[in-house]
Amino acid sequence: DGGITQSPKYLFRKEGQNVTLSCEQNLNHDAMYWYRQDPGQGLRLIYYSQIVNDFQKGDIAEGYSVSREKKESFPLTVTSAQKNPTAFYLCASSILQGGYTFGSGTRLTVV
Amino acid sequence: QKEVEQDPGPLSVPEGAIVSLNCTYSNSAFQYFMWYRQYSRKGPELLMYTYSSGNKEDGRFTAQVDKSSKYISLFIRDSQPSDSATYLCAMSDGGFQKLVFGTGTRLLVSP
Numbered sequence: 170d171g172g173i174t175q176s177p178k179y180l181f182r183k184e185g186q187n188v189t190l191s192c193e194q195n196l197n198h199d200a201m202y203w204y205r206q207d208p209g210q211g212l213r214l215i216y217y218s219q220i221v222n223d224f225q226k227g228d229i230a231e232g233y234s235v236s237r238e239k240k241e242s243f244p245l246t247v248t249s250a251q252k253n254p255t256a257f258y259l260c261a262s263s264i265l266q267g268g269y270t271f272g273s274g275t276r277l278t279v280v
Numbered sequence: 281q282k283e284v285e286q287d288p289g290p291l292s293v294p295e296g297a298i299v300s301l302n303c304t305y306s307n308s309a310f311q312y313f314m315w316y317r318q319y320s321r322k323g324p325e326l327l328m329y330t331y332s333s334g335n336k337e338d339g340r341f342t343a344q345v346d347k348s349s350k351y352i353s354l355f356i357r358d359s360q361p362s363d364s365a366t367y368l369c370a371m372s373d374g375g376f377q378k379l380v381f382g383t384g385t386r387l388l389v390s391p
Contacts, residue, residue, distance in 0.1 A: 173323075175323075209383060210383060211368070211381045259323055259324070261323075267329075268314050268326040268329045269314075269324075269379065271323030273322055273323045274321070274322065274323050
């Protein structure tokens, strides 16, 4: 079955620690995205990528980093510079002018 | 003012009711309009996808776009308890897909 796999489902981060969220797709989609979802604020774009080895900042990129070394993979690193990282993180992919396919999300909590 | 406005709800209806969910937007360049359904702790799933103005029907769901009023709607006929979820509108100006999302409306359908 084609789809997007996000892992882990739940992640706990200590203060000052970097953590990486995994996102893998087998839909052969060119574009991939990372969104953050907070209650009452909807989805906010962190980073997006149209092609391998190229990505652009979204609206709230500070404190985050990404890589796109393979078409199938778009990992997100939440760095210690992100002061309020507790949120639900969603990865998505799409073809041009098509709707997004979302993963099931990773819930990150600072402990 | 947000680019896309959506009432957060909750909207509570009895089973069998017709549900109307709405979004307004300010960017006249938007051409592609989508509705996503998101169950609790899950990723959003694409329900309806429309281009420009007009209506689109799929089973119990009908999407309407009125570009002159910058207003889109999703109607759900014969609503079911399984329709209880958060409904997100999303839109883009075309080309490379970079969607702008509403904050979502929480719908509760009681048996």
